[in-house]
Amino acid sequence: MIYAVIMSGGLGSRFWPKSRKGLPKQFLKIIGQKTMIENTVDRISTIIPRENIYVVTNQNYVGIIKKLLGFDNKNIFKEPLNKETASCIGLAAVKLLKKDFEATMVVLPSDHLIIGQEEFEQTIKRAIDVAQDGDYLVTMGVAPTRPEIGYGYIEVGDKIQDNVFRVKRFIEKPNLDVATSFIEKGNFLWNSGMFVWRADRLLREIKKYLPDLYKNLMRIYEYIGTEDEEKVIKEEYEKIDGISIDFGVMQRTHRAVVIPTNFVWDDIGSFTSLERFLSKDENGNIIQNCEAAVMDVKNTTIMGDKRLVAAIGIKDMLIIDTDDVILVCPKDRAQSIKDLVKKISSSEEFEKFI
Ligand SMILES: Nc1nc2c(ncn2[C@@H]2O[C@H](COP(=O)(O)OP(=O)(O)OP(=O)(O)O)[C@@H](O)[C@H]2O)c(=O)[nH]1
C-alpha cells in the first residue's frame, strides 16, 4: 500500500519571529487562505486517501494537528523530541512496516509551496511506480535558478527509465562557490526534499549508513502496538544523535534516482524565499499585513502586525514586526535568523520569545 508521511515537527526558525515554538510555520497561513500543512494534505489527498496520510510531529503539536486537519491519533506519529529528519522518517518507516510489510512512503515536508497540481500528481505517481519494486530511493529534482546554499544538489547521472535518472552525486547544502559551479555546469538539480521509497528499502539504507539509528528504530519496532511503545520511543529518542536524512542517507547511498519535476516549487524556507511570491511596489518593497510609512526605502520587506512601521533610507532589509518582537536583518543574512534563534534559545531571558 502507498502512504503519505508528512514531516511536521520542525520549528521553522528561519521564519522567526512569525514562526514560534508554540505555533511554527507549517501551522501558519503564509500564502493563501489555508495553513501550509492543510495545503500539503490537500495536495496529496488527490492521490492518496486521507486514511493513508500520516503526520510525524513533535508531541507538542498533536492538538494543533487534530484541530487543523481533523486527524485522530491513528494518523499521527508522535515524537517526544526533535532529532531531525532521519529519525522522523525512520520512525514513520517502522510504524508503517509493522502494519504493512510492503509499505511505500511518499515523504513530504509540511511547508512547501507548489503550483501545478496536475504536474505534481504526475511526478508523484511516477515516483511511486519507480519506488515500489524496492530498488531505489526516489528523489524529485527541481531545475535551479540561483546558487542557493540552503538546498541539496543532485548531479544527474544516466537515464535508467523514461524521465528517471541515477543520482551521480548528492551534495547537501554546498557553499556558495560550489553551488555557483553547479549552476554553471548545468547538470545539477535541487533536491526538493520530497522522497518516495519502500519503508523496508529505506531501513536497509539506514542500517548501512546510520547503524546506531537503525538499532534505536529496531527496538522501537519491537514495542510498537504494546503498552510500552511510548516509553520505548522516548528512551530511544533520548539516545539518538540527530541528523538529517540528506546528510545521513542521501549523500551516501548508491540507490538514489531522480525524477526532474516541471511544477513551480519553493520550500518557503525563509523570508527571502517568500518574497518571490508576493507583489512588490515600484521600489521593490513588499509591505504585508501592516501600514508602512517609508522614505527612500528600496527592495525591503516589511511584515507587520498592528503597528505602523516607519523606515527611512534603507535598502535590502527585512523588518518583521510582531506583538512582542521586532526583527531587523539584511536580506543576505536571512539564513542566519536560524543561528540567532539557536543562540537565544538557551538564554533564560529570551526563551519566552522563541
Ligand atoms: N517530525 C519532525 N519533522 C521535522 C523535524 N525537523 C524538521 N521537520 C519538518 O521537516 C520539514 C523540513 O524542515 P526544515 O526546513 O529542515 O526545518 P524547519 O524546522 O521547518 O525550519 P528551520 O528551523 O527554519 O530550518 C518541515 O516540514 C519540518 O516541519 C523533526 O525533527 N521532526
Ligand SMILES: O=P(O)(O)O[C@H]1O[C@H](CO)[C@@H](O)[C@H](O)[C@@H]1O
Ligand atoms: O531541511 P532543509 O534545510 O529544509 O533542507 C531539506 O530540504 C531542502 C528543500 O527544501 C532540500 O534541498 C535539502 O536537500 C533538504 O532535503
